[in-house]
Amino acid sequence: MMNGTTTRTVPVVLAGAYGHGWWHLENLRRLTDGGLVRLAGVCDVREIEPGLLRGLGSPEQSTDLGRLIERTGAEVTILVTPIQTHRDLAIRALEAGSHLLLEKPPASTLAGFHEIEAAVQRTGLACQVGFQSLGSAAIPAIRRLVAEGVIGRVRGIGVAGAWERPSAYFTRSAWAGRRRAGRVDVMDGALTNPFAHAVATALAVAGKGAADDVADIDAELFHANPIEADDTSCLRIRLSDGPPITIAVTLTADRRHEPYVTVHGTEGRITLTYTLDRVRVESRARGVSTTTYARADLLENLVSHVRDGGPLLVPLHRTGAFMRVLEEIRLAPDPLPIPDAHQEIEHENGVVVRRTIPGVANLTARSAEHLALFSELDVPWAAPRAVLKVAGQAVAEYNWRPELATTLSPRPYLHPVRTLRGVPVTEVNPADHVHHLGASIAVADVSGRNFWGGRTYVRGRGPTWLNNHGVQNHVAFTRRDEHAFTETLRWTGVDGLDLIEENRRVTARPLSRGWALDVEFTLTNLTREPLTIESSATKGRAGAGYGGFFWRAPGASADRAAFTAWGDEPHGSRAPWLAMSADDWTLVFVQDADPWFVRIDEYPGAGPALAWETPLVVERGLTRRIVTIIADGRLTPAEAAALVTDIGDIQRER
Template sequence: MGGVTKIVLAGAYGHGRSHLENLRGLAARGLVELAGVCDVRPVEADRLHGLGTPEQARPDGLAELIERTGAEITILCTPINTHADLAVTALRAGSHLLLEKPPAASLADFERIAAAVGESGLACQVGFQSLGSAAIPALRKRIASGELGEIRGIGVAGAWERPAEYFTRSTWSGRRRLNGQDMADGALTNPFAHAIATALAVAGAEEHGAIDSVELELFHANPIESDDTSAARIRLVNGQVITVAVTLCSTGRTEPYLIVHGSAGTARLTYTTDDLDGTLHPRANLLENLVAHIRTGEELLVPPARTRAFMEFLEAVRLAPDPLPIADEHQRVHADRRELPGIKELTDLSAARLALFSELDVAWAATRELRVAGTPVASYVWRPDLPVTDAPRPYLHPVRTLTGTEVTEFRPADHAHHLGVSLAVADVGAVNFWGGRTFVRDQGPTWLGDHGRQRHDVFTELEDGFREALTWLGPDGTAVAREERTVLARPAGEAWALDFAFTLVVREPLEIRSSACKGRPGAGYGGFFWRAPRDAANLAVFTGEAEGEQDVHGSRSPWLALVSDAWSLVFVQTGPVDPWFVRVSEYPGVGPALAWDRPLAVADTLTRRVVTVVADGRLDRAAAAKLAGAAP
């Protein structure tokens, strides 16, 4: 082949403008000719200034446009969900391909493109411009030389400002799915896709199988479907870790960057400017490289294989639960945009510490708000910062009545391991998931170092709350059990109801025990547990049949009420009814006891559900019974 390379551009609007500008520069040098333009709408002549009068067609006529014009290369810059079909069309029509990032909206679509490339024998260059930077091999050389010492990880930070109109610029903007198709237009997978691809390149982890696992924290401040503020931790099979923290809700624009952390030093690469620790490096033009590859056999810079690991990351994002909303009280809502105060500093801190948002004491990242008819009624802290002796676990605190009165207490002086509302069990297969000292027969409460923790794994959004997967870990980090938890908040007349259900799945048969099982009379605690405020006035407890702590404690009744002058709590067990563990005089606390006075054997699964009606004011037995009857 020789002479000028004919090009077809599919997608002349949006980012297509950058490709038009690049084509002008290369056309002026006599390297390329824009022979055709393919778009869903006509392209105005002024947009094509300096590029002649290329033929035009709609996307469904791309193959014919390539054939008519004799185009050797198609630049594909269309909505993400159209990449696979149009890429395969172009390749089968005999055209090489410059494919805009992200390559596809799913790993399956990417595989379709890769297969078509292999079948056609044609070239495909993926448009990750940063991967054409000489700064990446320069940084990899420093890493390989040992200059930075042992690499601890790579931290990535990106903070941009995007107006509200950015998320309405097209039908697919800010969407995870559209008309049943994957879109993947989120902060991690589109505007900051270069951040992930660059970090993977620096780590030498670009190809198939390089990623071991992906941990995601996806959020949105804007009223969109996808993420605009997110963090990720990528664990590589070689043992390295990459963390990413990005947002589109900052003030102004700062250049995103990555930091390589080594035992002997760090290196910082601003990938948008090719600045490596103050030294600017050249960047190859990917279209020019593709032309040279076709003409002279020059090595292609970004073939699909270099982006396979990125696509595995994108697939993890695609399959993840929908992003969580960030409540308005954590934002500054401007007329034209939304801002998260301090978010730029937070992304910087993430890159410096290799930490996720939830590990940086950020209220909106580690806490979920439950609301009833728009009123916040409870905060769910799912990644708590607690001492190991508390048996760290997700908890609800504060929980409030509809008028705002708090009905939980957190880490009180008398029992620091009481955490509002939580699922706490004294002994699960000899691991303390309650916190505090462990009761030892003939010895009493003893510090044993046997504390476990409940690790949040993933959320699934539900209309009135969420479903959560957790892993219960022993002191050595071994999984003791897995749990699926459902937490809902819904109206209940003039009150509201907290619906808390869980299914515990054990790895192998084990026993659940309370301190009472080990010889401490009356200490049958363990399971769903609610610690109420100590300072409540005139506390009382009753069931439908009994009244007072002495008579209610250990009783089996479908419901129980704990009331004060300011608030009332009506606990309702659905399904199996366990004995009630009750404290009023020593401290106010209530919970069904899984192992009241004898061990509970769990061979496979254990399921329980408690619905708690939270009401303002003091309820009598008749009113409590009525609410209990309506609660399930």
């Protein structure tokens, strides 16, 4: 009896009797014995084994879900089919007149999720999502404790999950471990399937359920097993209003470790072991306590809603934030492989039966403790690099969180950048100027802060070592694939003041001869006062107007040459393009906003100069764009001009 009112039995159809369906069958037996439900039908593409339906009567069996619902009059459908089938079958069940218990994740794409949402609104029926952990009374209890200030101000939420899975787990079905099957998105990765509860629980603890609650996401996806999807991954979720959330999970631990969510506060912490509904509170004011909470069954809750109108615990619309996370993972570059050298590989009869990453459970715990990504925890296989490709060929690596000395003004940079024949055309930390970092965006002076590295030119004193080096911090990739990325960065001074928020867009584009690197950046002033961009030239060092996009190239001085579209002196020219070449490569830089800074004899370096002779005052912000053509061999001026003509369409894009 539920809510002490109605006792009628609700007819149910189960779609998907195998895999996780066995758990639902056991739950149906319990609720059938209690007189709450009756299994009216089972839908599966396979014949149901005798005994699988033990204690559940003789439900009708069919491979057609819609017709089965209509014939049996099922009021509730439990959908436990492969992820990529959720959208179509959920809509079919709703349109056939059945309420829905939809296994997580709700869909394999955000678009599919919205289509199910539309069907729910159109039919007026209920859809409960099978995030069982969200039925725990522990979650509202934690939110009350936070609201009462038991742990002070919340600094962030960290999640750790470490399970072990044999190799057979990733071959359990045709879709196991897949990101997609042909053109169909599957999304059977660690973050989106086995540890989907970890993501959903963290969002629920933060009180966030709508897609708009998520501002941006930074994901680091890896796999130790030879699969498409991730088995070892982490991400950082930034909310539109709320604390940051980091989640680190793996399926390559040496044993099962119970996953947990930790809410870090200024006066303590709260840890929820969500598989056990156990909450540990560590508070300076209240000491240490542990409480285990009750958990409501989601099917039972849905039946209560159908019979008596009670509220749903996990309605579809409250899982939009989770789906936003899934969508970002879907659009992210394919997970990177973890080299065998960092694994322990177990064989039986010459066949790999298990892969384990030593210490990985501790790594996920460190992530939850420090609210850090793998790349921020000195993990050798999680080096923070993004690879850009042209026609499937890697042409550039982007180091977005380099470990650099403060005096180098740490910043992301591109290196190595290569021609299509594999010739490197960038150099990092050369002996003559160790603060030159491949292709990067560097400014000598932003209102007294050095974002170039090395010494600062002081009028009347010359180059001088000052404690004024800033850092460009990677915040998040807002879009990233093998051809391009869009990144948000913060420029922070040595005094800890955030001066600039930068939006950086980098794209690798194929050309008829070579390829093009398209870089656009927007600098937004975060201070209340105008920012002043200066170069050494603006302080009295003639010709030293460097600052902005800067490319440090390799090669001996005898091999190097530079020329412009106008055939004039390259250094200081305002020609629409500048070429730098050596015997086996040519770079053609194209932009029309600033004069060119060029060095050939002393070292090979070039780029547009933001502050050539006079300081540049930035009230609100500025945007610059430069397209660099990377070609094999030494081009003539005519050949360079022809390539510039080829990128006309690229230049017109925005």
